[in-house]
């Protein structure tokens with residue numbers, strides 16, 4: 001029996017067919033009819049069924065007793081959790097409760113999380129998008145109106161130029177490498193901007209070795225160059241945008257000479273980059289290097305160039321955000337502490353939502369997950385849904401301490417993660433192939449995951465767990481994902497045009513809004529219909545030590561819970577060979593990697609792709625977030641994962 005589903009790993013959202021024998025998924029076959037992946041999958045997708053059968057699957061609810069866990073029944077666990085939530089609410093109010101997570105969950109589960117937290121009287125809800133592309137979604141929303149990719153990956157071969165900033169496609173979104181190769185055959189020129197010369201950079205026609213954290217200077221200087229020489233798209237800027245004068249005034253102070261000094265990119269390369277992006281159509285795409293490296297301002301500066309060159313709203317152009325999880329786009333759409341699922345957090349939207357949901361919606365802004373776990377605040381009870389915060393947030397020691405201080409930590413997960421180990425209750429939930437519901441790809445394609453097999457033991461679908469908790473707390477909600485899907489469409493305007501039958505048919509285009517593949521051809525989705533330049537200034541950073549940047553490798557996925565069956569890479573810090581020589585460090589030598597937040601012992605190896613002054617670790621490492629510090633973007637509260645100052649000490 002072959003059951004169609006969507007790959008549980010990256011945001012490309014490739015279609016898979018699960019071959020089921022005797023109640024077990026025995027192999028994965030690429031789904032030829034899938035509208036985007038068209039029968040292509042990478043090594044991770046091809047072995048995805050192994051994630052279901054790793055040692056240590058959780059099969060019964062667990063309750064903490066002292067330093068260990070005891071197995072309990074569902075009734076006991078849920079009733080006790082509900083009592084403890086009620087106690088916290090009575091003592092400290094609804095705003096002492098939070099629900100975070102959702103990027104591995106379906107839209108329907110995420111929607112329930114969003115509803116349940118408001119029922120409890122709080123807006124403390126957030127998704128894992130907070131630590132990856134929330135700045136991208138926020139910047140896109142203010143610049144063009146929708147916080148998602150404005151075109152599809154299918155458009156990559158139609159671009160004459162593809163700009164890739166801070167993204168290793170070959171490691172993070174492997175199937176897209178085939179799109180790059182196809183694009184190159186069509187003559188597409190590829191520009192890669194990255195402080196590290198990656199495998200993706202090897203595919204580039206132009207490589208821009210920008211110094212970490214200096215993107216804003218680079219993009220502003222390019223903007224200034226194009227304006228001064230009249231190389232920008234004046235007609236597009238005049239007819240379809242607002243804010244150009246202020247932008248032009250801001251960037252007028254950014255010179256090529258200073259850009260070369262600050263960014264480390266030779267002036268000639270900057271000019272070449274500037275002139276290449278005036279070609280139409282050009283796609284502006286980016287990954288975590290931009291969002292976790294420079295926060296929202298780096299993305300605004302990048303998008304300003306897209307507007308300046310008129311490269312949006314036409315085939316083969318526009319913005320693409322390389323999102324890293326199968327439903328990070330969807331959970332980011334629905335789970336925000338400052339925005340309601342039906343629009344901005346204000347009295348009017350709260351009233352409308354309250355009428356639909358049948359209870360009063362709180363108006364006070366909630367806390368992001370990073371604020372909740374990395375700053376002083378009043379949260380006392382937290383429900384974490386498939387979210388391993390003790391591994392993935394920076395300053396790991398601080399996060400662990402904060403979780404230990406909580407009155408109640410409830411974790412819904414399938415394996416005993418670092419976070420689950422700190423919980424008061426661990427609730428075993430079904431994984432991607434054991435449940436059904438919809439997920440959103442990195443290019444807004446909403447597709448259904450069909451249930452292929454039963455979860456092990458007493459594990460339940462997260463939807464059931466959330467619905468049971470809601471019901472026992474006094475909120476009756478449907479447990480059928482199809483019913484929730486229809487309810488969600490009434491609340492979330494962007495999703496209103498989705499048709500369940502198209503979402504369930506993987507060969508059909510079921511993108512939101514309105515099935516549009518290329519957005520903004522006629523109008524932008526901003527309140528006035530124009531695209532908006534958002535001028536930003538470069539803020540210099542003074543660094544004394546090495547800069548630690550983090551990133552993915554193809555055989556690991558996020559916190560590595562699901563990829564332990566792949567390459568068991570040691571914890572390694574990669575360094576520039578000359579730096580190693582000057583520090584007297586030998587290849588493979590154990591060293592202490594130290595930052596203001598902590599220190600770890602790792603092996604040192606050289607990486608020919610690293611510039612002098614940089615260190616690199618994979619973000620799946622157990623150790624890396626002891627060292628990465630919790631410096632948060634002032635606006636979007638994303639941690640700057642890619643700019644920790646470190647020193648290396650010999651052991």
Ligand code: SF4
Pocket residue numbers: 007008009010011012013014040041042043044045046172173174175176
């Ligand atoms: S590219 Fe991403 S979605 Fe596609 S098979 Fe690989 S990991 Fe899965």
